[in-house]
Every structure is written in structure tokens, then in C-alpha cells.
Amino acid sequence: MKRSVVQLTVMLSLLAVATVALAAGLPVTTPEQVGLSAERLGQIGKVLREDVERGRISGAVILVARKGKVAYLEPVGYRDKAAGAPMTADAIFRMASMTKPIVTVAALSLAEEGKLLLSDPVSKFIPALASRQVGIEQKDPATGQTTLTLVPAEREMTIQDLMRHTSGITYGNRGTSQVHKMYPESSNWSSLNLTSAEFVERLAKAPLLHQPGTTWDYSLSTDVLGLVVEAVSGKPLGVFLDERIYKPLKMTDTAFVVPAEKRARIAQPLPVHPETGKPYVVPDPTVPRKFDCGGGCAVSTAGDYVRFAQMLLNRGTLDGVRILGAKTVQHMTSDHLGSISRGPNYFTGIGYTWGLGVAVREDNGLAPTPGSAGDYYWPGAYATYFWVDPKEELVAISLLQAPFGRHYNQLVRHLVLQAIVQ
Numbered sequence: 001m002k003r004s005v006v007q008l009t010v011m012l013s014l015l016a017v018a019t020v021a022l023a024a025g026l027p028v029t030t031p032e033q034v035g036l037s038a039e040r041l042g043q044i045g046k047v048l049r050e051d052v053e054r055g056r057i058s059g060a061v062i063l064v065a066r067k068g069k070v071a072y073l074e075p076v077g078y079r080d081k082a083a084g085a086p087m088t089a090d091a092i093f094r095m096a097s098m099t100k101p102i103v104t105v106a107a108l109s110l111a112e113e114g115k116l117l118l119s120d121p122v123s124k125f126i127p128a129l130a131s132r133q134v135g136i137e138q139k140d141p142a143t144g145q146t147t148l149t150l151v152p153a154e155r156e157m158t159i160q161d162l163m164r165h166t167s168g169i170t171y172g173n174r175g176t177s178q179v180h181k182m183y184p185e186s187s188n189w190s191s192l193n194l195t196s197a198e199f200v201e202r203l204a205k206a207p208l209l210h211q212p213g214t215t216w217d218y219s220l221s222t223d224v225l226g227l228v229v230e231a232v233s234g235k236p237l238g239v240f241l242d243e244r245i246y247k248p249l250k251m252t253d254t255a256f257v258v259p260a261e262k263r264a265r266i267a268q269p270l271p272v273h274p275e276t277g278k279p280y281v282v283p284d285p286t287v288p289r290k291f292d293c294g295g296g297c298a299v300s301t302a303g304d305y306v307r308f309a310q311m312l313l314n315r316g317t318l319d320g321v322r323i324l325g326a327k328t329v330q331h332m333t334s335d336h337l338g339s340i341s342r343g344p345n346y347f348t349g350i351g352y353t354w355g356l357g358v359a360v361r362e363d364n365g366l367a368p369t370p371g372s373a374g375d376y377y378w379p380g381a382y383a384t385y386f387w388v389d390p391k392e393e394l395v396a397i398s399l400l401q402a403p404f405g406r407h408y409n410q411l412v413r414h415l416v417l418q419a420i421v422q
Contacts, residue, residue: 026068075089087267110233134210158212165216282401351366398412
């Protein structure tokens, strides 16, 4: 009898380890083996559980990997609080703008094949976006009325402009100018309400907000980049990403639509904002879109996304599969703004510049969050977040579904980095 109990206990322990390893997406280790403190990592779950209990968030999944191994993976709170469903390590999250780095990598892989150049004009692949004009608003001091003047673009936007958000395109919800009002408000809105042809037509009719290459302005540029990938590859974006990135990296739960058999794993936000009482509005990831929006429509898990991030940390390769060349990853994670204006909407934070698809840290200091020069990151609108620190050989994934909860990005970064002891 005792022998049976021991055998059962061992089997359950092995099953638990196997389950964690599967959800983690990488080999699993103890924190101390990779220079982290298990005790100090425990502070992450403690802080987040307190916010779950206070009704601030529904739940979260936090994953920390160092030296290529997962040292911490913790689901906290509820996957769906309204249903009383606890959070699981393999929960599927709306990644929002964490889609952008993936699409950028896809486009860079085409550049490595010689099928496009970063200096190519976008109109080479999407002719409707040629011969653009730039809108300049001027206010009459006598009448107070604002007029919009259109001037020719001094040069065409390029593929590089799309990757670094210097195309002159904008998001309709990031300003109140006459130009902003001509643009779709977001990636999600566009892909749910417009076909790709209608989306391009809408952009073609709107003037640019800035001269191409002169100002960083977060925008629909990566959605356009996704359409460039489709034009070059001859395949829908989702199909190309699956073939080029997801399958090679064994990212089995990353896609634009959650299939029926996985719907029970979707993470849900609280029904209403804890402070304003207003309903949280997030897209339904089970509803097919009219086109695959490269700017913000993918879903994924912590275990899937850590494989993508680890591939970048490994300079383009993982488990013997190479997605990008090492020099391409170096180029992607370098400064691409230089003296280019950061613009009024620059929100990557003090101490960060922009690479291709990711924000890149310029120095150890300056930023309000700790980190290392050369680390890079990007978040999503629903409080998803990842960063890669090459100097510390560290990857961290923080997944919540809490619109307007982006302060958790900084909070989790602090909590992760304070656990480094070696």
C-alpha cells in the first residue's frame, strides 16, 4: 500500500513537472542554477495576488527565463473571474501590439532572401500608397479656425519607415487633428471592419501626418508591413507567419484566431474598470477578421512567446532552427532613429530609442526602470509585455488582460530584476 502511494506521488510529481515544462516552452530549471533567487522571485506572485484580491486585475501569467531555461513560471488569479476559472500557465492572451515584433521578423526574413530591401518604397509592393501628400494644419490667429494644407511628400515611405514608425502614417485614436480623423482608429478596428483592400484605400485617401523619415509616430505602419509580407510571399499573413515562424519555433498556440477546441483557455479581463466602473472592451479572438492585422491581432501564450523571444536572444536561432541571421537580429535591435524627431506621442520612455519592431535601451540609466544598455522590449494595449536583456541572458514575459493596466509592465520588470543575485 505504502509503495503504491509513493509510486503515485512520484507519478504526480513527474506529471506536474512535465506540465510546467510544456507550458514553459523551454527547458525548466531552478532559479538558483541560473543566478536567480527563488525567494525574491516569489515577490512577483505575492504582489500580483494582492492586486487580484483587491479587485485590480483578474489574473496574470509571468515567465522568467535565464541562460535559455525557465526559472520561474507562475499563473496568478483567474483566467476568467466571472466564471470562477483559475488562471493556468497555458492560458491564451490577446497580445495586441506584441504582434508587431513577430511581423517585423517575418519581413526581415524576406529581406534575407533578397525579396525586399528595407530601402524599398512601400509603393513597390502596394502601388496605391505612392505619390503621398502630407497634411499641415494651420490656425488663423484672427478667426481661430484651423485649415488643412496639403503638400507633396518629399520622398516615399520605405519598408524601414514602416518598421520604425517613421512612415508618416498614424493611428486615428492618437490625436484629434483633421488628419487623425481620416485614419482608422486602431489595428483591431481596421481588421474587424475593413477588408485589406478597403484598409489600403482608406490610407491612400488620407494625407500623411509627417514627412516620411522625419518623425517617430506610433501607427498603423506594421499593419501595412503585414500587407507587404502578403504581397511579397503571395500568402495570407497568418499562413506565412505559421510557416516561417510558428511551426519552426513550435509556437503551437499563436495565431490570429482561437479555434473552438482552445476557447476554454482564453484569458479574460475584469468585466469593468476597477476605478471608473466602465466596461472593459476587448476583441473576441474567436471571431475571424476581414484581414490579418500585423499591428495588433495575434493571440499567444507565455510558453509560445518565450520561444520567439529566446530566438531573438540567441541571435536568430533556437533548438537548431534558424529564423534570422545573427547580423539581422543585431540590426533589428539597434538604434534606428538617430536624430529623427521622437514626436509628441513618443511613449517608449526616457532612455529608449526605437529599433525595428522593438524599443531599444540606450544606456543603463536615464530610464525610470532598471535594465541594461541594449535590452529591448515591447508591450500590448491589454497589458501584455516582454523584454530581452542580452547582457543578463534574460527573457521575461508578463501577460495580463487589463486595458489601461500598463503600469504592470514596469512593476513586473522591477520585480524580476531584483531577483538577480549572480
